Amino acid sequence: MKIAVCIKRVPDMETRFKIAASGTAVDAAGLKYDMSDFDGYAVETALQLNEKQGPGETVVISLGPDVVQEQLRKALSMGADRAVQLKADRVPADGLAIARALAAELQGGGYDLILFGRQAVDSANATVGPMTAELLGLPCATAVSTLEIANGRATARRDLEGAAEIVEFPLPAVVSVDEGMPRARYPSLKGIMAAKKKPLEVKPAQLGDEHITIEKLELPPERAAGRIVGEGAAAVPELVRLLHTEAKVL
């Protein structure tokens, strides 16, 4: 199958973030970057599908400045065949602008399957995948935790709150992947060497209008310091008393 995977470069979420002087971005000093977790699952899913189902092509696409080539190279070193950077000086806050640029690239590309992560772990919007599907007029299943493909049709599970549904749809289609899908493999040394010779094409991103601006970023209020009630089972009566009289949740 010809599979496209759209990936995003994001900072490591373990970081203690600081807000930049502009007030509208996080301070980039000292940040480490990787592809978003779910996007890693999407790359892995594509590679496994093509490994299992015989000859295919996995194309990774990322929108942003030249630094996104780092994540594209990582996907190539995992085993993707080629990469496309949709060059923009920054990643817009407006998901529709991103979806338009991706749809313009994907349109007419002959892809059987277009994969996204459920959401980017930094901006956490989960909008670009289904918007791109809509712009392309393709069937779409979001946040799937299983995906099977046979005879040009896909079957996937979507976990809903407190329930789940099994959906079926024809290819070509757009799918966004959630927990439950395979974790990204670590690139092998051979993979890293091979990735250096794989094609990485750079094109301008056709973003169009933007209607979302970041007014400010803030750190959420810290939780007030708690207290250690005591040690071991002996502390239970005091805890229950506090939950009853102070927190009033019991």
Next chain:
Amino acid sequence: MANMFAFAESRGGALRRVAFEAVSAARALADASGSGEVHALLAGAPGIASLAPELGKYGADVVIVVEHAGLANANSEALAATAAERIRSGGYRAAIFSASAQGRDLAPRVAAKLGQSMAADVTSFGLAGDALVVTHPAYAGKVIATLRLTGSPAIVTLRPGARAAVEAPRAARVESAQPAADPGASKVVVKEMIAGGGAKLDIGDAPVIVSGGRGLKSADNFKLVEDLAAAFGNAAVGATRAVTDDGWRPHSDQIGQTGRQVSPDLYVACGISGAIQHIAGMRNSRTIVAINKDKEAPIFKVADYGIVGDVIEVLPVLTAAVKEARAKG
């Protein structure tokens, strides 16, 4: 004045709590803009119209009822087409969906159909001139973004539980409508619905969540977590990513950055060290209790009350004490 649209999410012929939250949010926007009306879209199998008065209770002036056998299960393509058509023709200032699994699936498609940008997973919102200004937790909940969305209608998904539904009763007028696309022609078809186990509370709805981590040492020991949840009576069971990765619990139970984000009245973290991954999913809980044998564990930094000890010894004692406290009332 301006009218607002709300999508009233239902499942299995019943409205979900997030439906009332969406209607109530639309009510607040309509009131803030003057004397606007709230129009709620209620779609489902024939018979769903009987739920319309429930939406009136939370401030819907009009309930647009779309009944079709092909809408018995969530049918995103037909629903997106129907919502988009109504929003286009209705001249609304804003359209509110829930940031639930269904709302997050639906709203971006509606936005793309309408060529409108949207704000996702917002925790607060307000109209400011020609813009809708919203807050949205980003960077694993470690940064709160204030975003300015221009264009009308403003399409928004509202984080479940972020804003409680407020009663604003009125007798809603019912208006019948047809699906804007044939539900039978949808390419994505729900083959099977897997119910979440009858009366079992979902982690998004439960006022109390008892959650377990690797400190429980085995899948079998999750029985201790379930027992404590049962003792509370109104509790659901959650888990860390490490635990769902190991297959001790299903992925749908995972609370954290890559799982569900919850904000119950009480969160009891059992044998959870408190990795960022997990904290991102539960830091907005009202009261947090942590039981962990390592007194340096980061979970104690966000917990209101901590017990340093082996969760396997502490849990049965806590379960018995909670039962006793609840029996006393």
